[in-house]
Amino acid sequence: MTHLLEVRGLHARYGATQVLKGLDLDVAEGQVTALLGANGAGKTTTLRALCRFMVQASGSVTLAGERIDGRSTEQIAQLGVGHVPDGRGTFMGLSTEENLQLGAYARRTRSGVADDMERIYGYFPRLRERATQQAGTLSGGEQQMLAIGRALMGRPRLLLLDEPSFGLAPLIVKDIFSIMKRINREEKVSILLVEQNAKLALDLADTAYLLETGRVVLSGPSADMRRNDAVRRAYLGE
Amino acid sequence: MRPPAHRAWPWVVLLVLLVAALTWVLQGYQLFQGTMVLCYAIALLGLNILTGYNGQISLGHGAFFALGAYAAAIAMEHGGLPYWASVPVAGLACLVVGYLFGRPALKLEGLYLALATFALAVAMPQLLKYKHLEAWTGGVGGIVLMKPDAPFGLPLSPDQWLFLYALVVTVVMFLIGHNLLSSGSGRAMRAIRDHAMAAEAMGVDSPHYKSMTFGISAAFTGVGGALSAIAVQFVSPDSFTMFLSISLLVGVVVGGLGTVWGAFFGALFIMFVPSFAESLSKAAPWAVYGVVLIAIMFAMPGGVVGLLRTTADRWKRRADQ
Amino acid sequence: MNEFLHQLLAGLATGGIYASVALALVMIYQATHHINFAQGEMAMFSTFIAWTLIQAGFPYWGAFAITVVLSFVVAAAIEFAVIRPMHNAPVLSVVVVFIGLLVIFHSLAGFLFGYTIKPFPSPFPADAWYGGSLMSAHEVGAIVVALGMVSLLFMFLRLTPLGLAMRAAAQNAASSRLVGINVGRMLMLGWGLAGAIGAVAGMMVAPVVFLDPNMMTGVLLYAFAGALIGGIDNPIGAVLGGFIVGVLENLLGTYVVGTELKLSVALVLIIAVLIVKPSGLLGKTIVTRV
Numbered sequence: 001m002t003h004l005l006e007v008r009g010l011h012a013r014y015g016a017t018q019v020l021k022g023l024d025l026d027v028a029e030g031q032v033t034a035l036l037g038a039n040g041a042g043k044t045t046t047l048r049a050l051c052r053f054m055v056q057a058s059g060s061v062t063l064a065g066e067r068i069d070g071r072s073t074e075q076i077a078q079l080g081v082g083h084v085p086d087g088r089g090t091f092m093g094l095s096t097e098e099n100l101q102l103g104a105y106a107r108r109t110r111s112g113v114a115d116d117m118e119r120i121y122g123y124f125p126r127l128r129e130r131a132t133q134q135a136g137t138l139s140g141g142e143q144q145m146l147a148i149g150r151a152l153m154g155r156p157r158l159l160l161l162d163e164p165s166f167g168l169a170p171l172i173v174k175d176i177f178s179i180m181k182r183i184n185r186e187e188k189v190s191i192l193l194v195e196q197n198a199k200l201a202l203d204l205a206d207t208a209y210l211l212e213t214g215r216v217v218l219s220g221p222s223a224d225m226r227r228n229d230a231v232r233r234a235y236l237g238e
Numbered sequence: 239m240r241p242p243a244h245r246a247w248p249w250v251v252l253l254v255l256l257v258a259a260l261t262w263v264l265q266g267y268q269l270f271q272g273t274m275v276l277c278y279a280i281a282l283l284g285l286n287i288l289t290g291y292n293g294q295i296s297l298g299h300g301a302f303f304a305l306g307a308y309a310a311a312i313a314m315e316h317g318g319l320p321y322w323a324s325v326p327v328a329g330l331a332c333l334v335v336g337y338l339f340g341r342p343a344l345k346l347e348g349l350y351l352a353l354a355t356f357a358l359a360v361a362m363p364q365l366l367k368y369k370h371l372e373a374w375t376g377g378v379g380g381i382v383l384m385k386p387d388a389p390f391g392l393p394l395s396p397d398q399w400l401f402l403y404a405l406v407v408t409v410v411m412f413l414i415g416h417n418l419l420s421s422g423s424g425r426a427m428r429a430i431r432d433h434a435m436a437a438e439a440m441g442v443d444s445p446h447y448k449s450m451t452f453g454i455s456a457a458f459t460g461v462g463g464a465l466s467a468i469a470v471q472f473v474s475p476d477s478f479t480m481f482l483s484i485s486l487l488v489g490v491v492v493g494g495l496g497t498v499w500g501a502f503f504g505a506l507f508i509m510f511v512p513s514f515a516e517s518l519s520k521a522a523p524w525a526v527y528g529v530v531l532i533a534i535m536f537a538m539p540g541g542v543v544g545l546l547r548t549t550a551d552r553w554k555r556r557a558d559q
Numbered sequence: 560m561n562e563f564l565h566q567l568l569a570g571l572a573t574g575g576i577y578a579s580v581a582l583a584l585v586m587i588y589q590a591t592h593h594i595n596f597a598q599g600e601m602a603m604f605s606t607f608i609a610w611t612l613i614q615a616g617f618p619y620w621g622a623f624a625i626t627v628v629l630s631f632v633v634a635a636a637i638e639f640a641v642i643r644p645m646h647n648a649p650v651l652s653v654v655v656v657f658i659g660l661l662v663i664f665h666s667l668a669g670f671l672f673g674y675t676i677k678p679f680p681s682p683f684p685a686d687a688w689y690g691g692s693l694m695s696a697h698e699v700g701a702i703v704v705a706l707g708m709v710s711l712l713f714m715f716l717r718l719t720p721l722g723l724a725m726r727a728a729a730q731n732a733a734s735s736r737l738v739g740i741n742v743g744r745m746l747m748l749g750w751g752l753a754g755a756i757g758a759v760a761g762m763m764v765a766p767v768v769f770l771d772p773n774m775m776t777g778v779l780l781y782a783f784a785g786a787l788i789g790g791i792d793n794p795i796g797a798v799l800g801g802f803i804v805g806v807l808e809n810l811l812g813t814y815v816v817g818t819e820l821k822l823s824v825a826l827v828l829i830i831a832v833l834i835v836k837p838s839g840l841l842g843k844t845i846v847t848r849v
Contacts, residue, residue, distance in 0.1 A: 106739025
């Protein structure tokens with residue numbers, strides 16, 4: 001089976017510090033794939049390396065059969081990769097609405113932007129209430145919803161989600177994760193999820209990879225991962 | 239920012255002695271240029287304290303240079319003070335004015351402060367020409383001063399004595415500056431520059447420090463101005479246009495922001511590069527100057543001292559390997 | 560009373576020029592968070608280009624159009640070749656680069672075109688219907704042009720996706736790339752627009768004050784003050800500020816302090832306003848949650 005995303009031999013460094021040391025991973029079409037690991041394992045770096053964003057990366061990255069590893073961040077975004085960065089990356093000085101409109105910037109088809117916004121408001125009703133408000137005044141949870149919505153406005157084939165639970169209250173996180181399940185099913189968008197909260201991630205994902213110091217040490221269907229002793233002890237606290 | 243480590247003191251003393259020795263090496267006009275370099279160095283140290291260490295922009299320090307020069311001139315001409323007393327008086331006057339200006343101006347950040355200080359620079363020549371102050375300032379004609387003779391009958395020409403005197407003042411000012419910057423107050427200033435909100439949360443009284451820094455910075459530049467008045471033997475409104483303020487800013491950046499030694503490199507730049515540019519092109523000297531400026535910023539965005547430090551670090555790293 | 564009205568309107572006319580240059584400043588500021596201190600000199604240089612074309616026989620509007628396009632291209636090129644390489648440098652180092660550009664344009668203009676004052680034609684005929692006893696046809700025309708430019712720019716920035724992308728790239732380059740915006744191109748676009756606006760401003764002021772390399776030096780300061788008083792992040796504010804400064808300068812100069820001190824007094828008043836409203840009259844204070 002050809003995967004939507006195929007990554008072979010991904011290396012990445014910040015300046016002189018080598019963080020990723022040869023990563024292989026696949027994301028199947030229509031599925032949720034999780035990247036687990038402790039702080040510093042290289043999870044965020046992986047997502048950045050895929051987009052050639054803020055890191056120097058090498059290795060092959062194939063999206064739906066097309067090699068994208070030679071392209072710039074903007075070009076990769078235009079090819080249908082929606083990246084929700086860690087820290088949300090909100091445009092603080094613009095309104096909620098404008099943030100969403102920016103998500104649609106790279107789309108080839110300009111029609112349907114208004115309909116898409118309606119659908120996003122359907123997933124995240126709180127954003128509709130704050131549509132004309134300055135995005136910098138939104139709470140953490142709302143900014144996270146906005147960031148996901150913005151990425152979705154680009155009608156991406158692949159959604160990269162970086163630590164969506166970070167800094168948010170448990171109830172909000174639950175909310176967001178259940179919405180992401182809906183999005184995965186209804187929008188038919190494949191998701192590559194980076195999460196420190198292994199339990200939440202494994203509940204949502206179909207497949208999971210475990211990273212340690214820049215390398216994949218374990219991978220498989222999430223049901224298997226959940227039963228794995230090492231994973232249970234180290235990451236699920238069981 | 240790294241104030242010179244204590245191990246460096248012997249080298250500094252040696253340097254000072256070498257410069258002092260120049261008194262007998264340089265001739266008349268060169269001594270004057272040397273004195274002016276020292277004046278600019280003190281002025282740049284002042285600007286650096288504000289901009290480099292406290293992070294506040296000033297496009298108007300030429301005004302304090304002018305203020306110091308005129309304060310010294312007025313003290314000597316109308317107050318009858320000897321030259322060596324007029325310099326500290328000028329410094330004090332600038333300290334007060336700087337603090338008073340800083341107090342309301344500190345509400346403005348970045349660009350807005352730049353405009354406010356630039357307004358000061360533009361206003362200064364006009365104020366100095368103002369009819370109602372003519373009795374003190376000498377109006378458009380300015381005030382003429384006499385160069386002092388060497389004291390105690392020392393066998394030095396006035397130029398030589400002035401150079402040595404300027405050197406002494408420079409050393410004193412740099413010592414004061416160094417002590418200030420490595421003290422708790424210095425750390426507070428840098429804390430405000432780096433993260434004003436966090437600094438306040440830690441109990442640093444930001445408004446007071448910012449105004450005080452402004453005052454001290456003005457005082458230093460004023461001392462430079464006072465010395466320059468004595469060296470030039472003349473103060474007039476048109477010697478202190480906004481170009482001076484711009485030159486001072488350029489000097490502090492080219493020398494190296496947030497460094498003490500940058501003041502000297504900046505002073506050398508201000509003194510000699512314009513005439514160097516003219517020697518390269520009689521027709522469009524300022525175009526050459528502009529190209530030099532841009533080239534320097536490309537090559538060393540951290541100024542001369544920044545470049546020296548990166549080179550030194552690179553050598554050290556290579557030696558370690 | 561009539562005299563006062565006349566001075567007021569004359570102030571609006573000069574205010575229109577300040578407003579246009581202020582607009583250019585805000586354009587670049589919005590795109591790059593830098594103030595282009597060389598804006599005035601670039602505008603002056605553009606006006607000289609127009610003058611050269613007219614001397615060579617081009618009709619006014621032909622020369623106008625060519626100059627505007629050329630100014631757009633040159634400004635965009637400067638962003639790419641001179642400013643972009645400095646994007647990681649400290650702010651004040653970039654300020655020094657701007658000062659370098661200012662000095663180069665000024666000196667080159669003097670070298671290429673000479674320092675003698677030259678007359679520059681106005682496209683608004685002196686006996687046009689809209690001219691009158693209170694304001695000359697050119698003054699009216701200049702104001703209309705300034706207002707026209709700001710309306711177009713406002714609509715572009717607020718209502719089009721490209722304008723939104725420009726604002727986004729200025730605020731947050733990293734996130735902009737993630738949504739597919741080519742930040743470099745946005746920067747060049749911002750600079751190009753500023754260059755074009757500056758050229759128009761120069762061609763509007765030259766008929767009044769005559770063309771020479773020193774034409775724009777004073778204008779830049781007033782435009783800068785106007786942009787700040789209106790709110791540096793707001794094109795409408797910049798234009799409003801430019802008009803306010805123009806009127807202020809003229810009224811102060813005529814009634815209060817005379818020409819020697821009017822600059823200082825105007826600046827003092829502006830600073831007083833800023834102390835009361837630090838982000839300018841129309842500026843948005845951006846709230847950041849810590």
